[in-house]
Each structure stands twice: as structure tokens, then as C-alpha cells.
Amino acid sequence: MTPVLETRGLKKVYPLRSGLFTHANLVAAEDVSISIPRGETLALVGETGSGKSTVGKCVLRLEEPTDGEVLLEGKPITGLKASEMRALRRELQMVYQDPLDSLNPRHRVGELVAEPLWLHGIAPKRGVRSEVERLFGTVGLGPHHVDRLPHQLSGGQQQRVGIARALATSPKLVVLDEPTSALDVSVQAQIINLLRRLQAERELAFLFISHDLAVVSLLAHSVAVMYLGQIVEAGPKSDVLERPFHPYTQALISSAPVEHPTEVKERIAMRGEPTSPVDPPAHCRLVPRCPFAKPICSQVPAELVEVVPGRSTRCVRFQREHRNGEWTPAPERAADVVVDLPELVPAPIVDPQP
């Protein structure tokens, strides 16, 4: 079946001009290929500056990708004119991180949800109010909320309005950019449950952008981990979270705080500070921070390798030519992959001291 969304080799570069003759390129995203089937969620996971939001914007063509293709249900949308794109906007919607910032403070929230309805000619003029109330009902708001202003609602209610607005056009794909990270924990849980229910009812495809692996584990079907503009690991959610291949994924998972005071966790810490995305090297971008880095890592390009079907990683250790021979037999499941190179045992890293 054709996936709802597919990107092929998506790239976004921002040229920086620092002097008259000096040019530098900020590579926000590079070689990003993802695919989301109907009714499923792909989580793009990464930290500040990893390029996850850039990918979300390129998918919606809020940013023009420098290179690569975006396909909606198999049809390329990267080359479309603005007028052609407008008709497609019905199918592509977005929910933003800060619910208050993304709602016009002078409009009643009902009007904000009504706007896409009349822009796309979805509901007849007289039917708009009842359609808005129906949408409010779907996201757990009452008809009495329709006439409120955004600041009169709590954070969780504002985010429900944002979701209602995204659903108004019955989209096929919704890009969720950190939709719960500005919310209180007790309210975040409600929104996560709401998104799960809506997806099940409407077979929505979600591109879920997040830095929080715990939230990802609740919402996602598959995961792509990004570091400095590149996907460094991708695969089915439980596979990636339970058996991460890439050192960065391992560090992300092991850096999350413990859940209970007595829990003892094996920790893999990244060294030092995040690297700059300006003119990144061709080799593995994690080298300066990776506790497992060895000389080969900065000598050859790091390529995304499919280690087992559906499961890929961008680490030199998994590139066949740098392993001692092939995998025999070729592994079919992630659990069959032997990650037994001695270098993969990190030195115990406590807080780095100079």
C-alpha cells in the first residue's frame, strides 16, 4: 500500500554569510528518507538542533527543501505551485508546541477552528457553528468553550483547540511538533490519550516530532532518531527503544532520569557539548561526543545501513566493510544482531571532569 507520506533524500541547507567572501552552510537536514503508512505514527526524535522540526516544515512545505522529494500518497508535492499546494493543504495539517502562541489572541477559539472550514469550503455557512461544536466534542471540549478567547483557556484546553483546528479539514497527515512538551504532566497524559484515540478512529498518519522518548514510546509505531541533521537510527519503535544500535540512541535512552529512587541504570553519557551544524564533516557527526569513537570513525563517511529489514543505523561499526567480514547468517531480526565488538563497551563515565 502506498504510504501516506514519504520523503526521499530530503535536504535543507541554510547558507550563512559571515563576511564578504566567506560562506558557510548550516546543514539543518540531510539525506532524510522516511515513510508513514496510513493510521501510523512515525516519531522523529532528537535534541535541540537535530533538524527534526526542519523536516516537519519541509514536509508541509512551510520551508522549501534544498534537495530531495516529498510524496503525499505517492504523488510528489515538492514541485507544486503555491496555488496547487493550497488545495493539498486540506490533507496536511500541523499542531504546534506552544498552544497559546499558535492561536490568534484576538479571535474566539471557535472562529479559529471555523476558519479552515470556510477557507476550504467544507461546511456550508449556516452549518459552521454546529460543525465547530462537533469538532470541539471530538477533542473533549464543550460547546460553551466555542466563544472563549485563547487566554481564557488552560494550556491543555488550548492544545485541544489546536488539535480541533488541525482536524477540521479531515487531513490524512498531521505533523505534531512537540505537542505536549509545554503542558503539565497530568494534562500531557490527557492529550496523549486523545491523540491515540483520534488516530485509531480516523486512521490518521502522524509525523510526531519530540525529544521525549517516554512520550514517543506511547504514541509511535516507528522511530527515526536524528542527530545534527541526519537520521542515525530508524526502525520499529519497540525494536529501537529496547535494542538501540547507535551510540547516540543508547545515550538518549540511558540519559533519561530513573523512574524510581532505587532504580540503578546503566548509563552511557555523551561527552562534551553539542557540535555545530555549520559545515559538518562528511564522517560521523557524533565523533566529538561519542564514548565509543575510534580512529576509523573520522576517516570514512558514515552511511545509513539497513542492518536487518526495516531497521537501519548510521554507525561505522555496522558498515560491512569495516566489520571483520559479513554477518553469517544474515540476521533477520534485530535480536539476532550481535553487537559484540569490544569497543562497544564504554568506559564508565561519571560527570566529566577536566
Next chain:
Amino acid sequence: MTTAPLLQVRRLCTEFVTPSARLPVLDNVEFDVNEGEILGIVGESGSGKTVTALSVTKLLPAAGRVVGGEVLFRGRNLLALSDRQMNKIRGEQISMVFQNPRASLNPLLPVGVTLEQVLRAHRGLHGEEARRISFELLADVGLPDPARVLRRYPHELSGGMCQRMMIALALASGPSLLIADEPTTALDVTIQFQIISLLKRLREEHGLTLILITHNLGVVAELCDRVIVMYAGSIVEEGPALEIFDRPRHPYTLGLLASRPRVGPNGSLAGIPGQVPDLRDRPPACPFHPRCKYEQDVCHEQAPVLEQASPGHRVSCHFWREIV
């Protein structure tokens, strides 16, 4: 052991004054901080955790004022001190670290100059000696290459480095109490882990006493000896960290623990129904009753008081005995 607590907060009440109303923000907040312990204050937005810290250090914004209670630091009531005396205490005895480290550093000065100012003002150190202590402080907080870092401006440092710098500044005067307000919230998870490790090490090596304000129960599990849970300006539960995680007695604490998303099994999340209450309309009697599944008539009529559930474990709920 019978040594007196380092800090004793008694019946602290704070309100915010707006043109149209006086809004109570803290309602009879009472707790102790013992020497050498890490006390976590947990709550969601509007719970009063930050206002508690600002009331204790007398750093409330103009609209806020303490209207009752005592804050005893080594037996002295801070609320009765003059601004001048309080400045001295804040510089030398109590330090604070805030959520957004870059916003708390002077953007016009290299961080080394800021650090020297602190050392001069509070410890009378100059020149070579100030420089030597600066280097030691940076080493303490795990900042490599101190000579280079000290020349940098805040915008040239990453978020994690800024937060280490803030902690170095807070430690510069050799305080006996550090108050950290969401010190890791603005940081990425790998950097958050570095800062948590740093605070752990400082506690082990220097016997740091810390009040850690956070909404993140994971950070509490990593660091805290004792925990205070706040809701809508009141302490609803207080106890040793293990007790709070293993035997929570307040429905709100139970709800918070159940709301945490975790990596693993794929069930639906419990959450807490309803919304975090707004300051302007704090529910009467028990502030949690509109969201509470144990709620009965008495919860609307009578405010519960903190009762001892077990030694060191206090809870403010009419029905705590029934909650297991």
C-alpha cells in the same frame, strides 16, 4: 540526631496583588530543610513551588508579598531582616540557580568578569587569588579549559555550559544552602543527565544542601532525599523520596505518578482529569477536590490539614487512610 534544621519555614502565606484582587498564592506552607540533604519541591504550573523559593529568599516580584509566617535560617527570621542584611545572606549563605541559565547571566560581560565580581563582593578576593579560585570553581562544575571559558560571553556558551557557569557562580560565595529552580528543564536530556551527575557529585564532595524545585519526578528520583508535593499553593504531601514513590498517600501524588509516560508497555496513560487550577479561581476547602476521584462532601466544606501518616510522612487529605 537533634541538630536544628538549616531552614525552617513556618505558616508561610504569600499573596499577589492585582488591581482588582488580592490573590493568595501560598497557603500556610511549612517545611524544614536539614543540613546536607536534597529536598525536592514538586508540582505543576501554579502550584506555588517557585513562589515558595522567592518568598524564602525575599525575591518576590513587586506584586507579591509575604503576608504571614516565618522563615528561620539558622534560627534567624529572614522576613524580619532589612534589605541590606538580606543581601548579605543571599550573597553569602543562600544562592539560587534558575531555569534559564543564559537569561540569568549578564550578556554584556565575559562570564569570568561576572564570577570575579561575585568573588570580590562576597569573599573580598582580588587578582591572582580570585583567578585561582575561579579556576577551582570551574573545575568543580566540570568546565574544561577554564582560561578560555572565562573569557567567553554567555551567548558563546552552550546551554549546558551556561548552567554549569550558573552553578559555579552560585557556589562562588560558599553558600550553605543552594536553591535550584528547574535547573535542568531547559536542557536537552543528555545535558540534563550531565547536570544531575554534577549536582550528585557536589553533594557527595561538598555536602551541599539543596532545595530542588522541579516538575519532573524523574529528576526527583535521581537526586532527592525528601520530597514536598505542592498543589495550588499548599503542601499536599511530604515525605522521604522512597515513601512518596512507594506509598503515596495523596490522590494528587498518586495521579502525578500515574501520569508519567514511560518507555515500555503500551497501555493508555492514567492522567488526572480536569485542569490545573488558575490562581484566580482556587477551589475552596481542599484545592484538589474538583479533580479527585475520592472526593466527597467534606472535601468541599473543610480544608484538610497536614497529618502524619508515618514518621516524616505528612499528607493533607481527609481520606488518606483509605488510599493505599
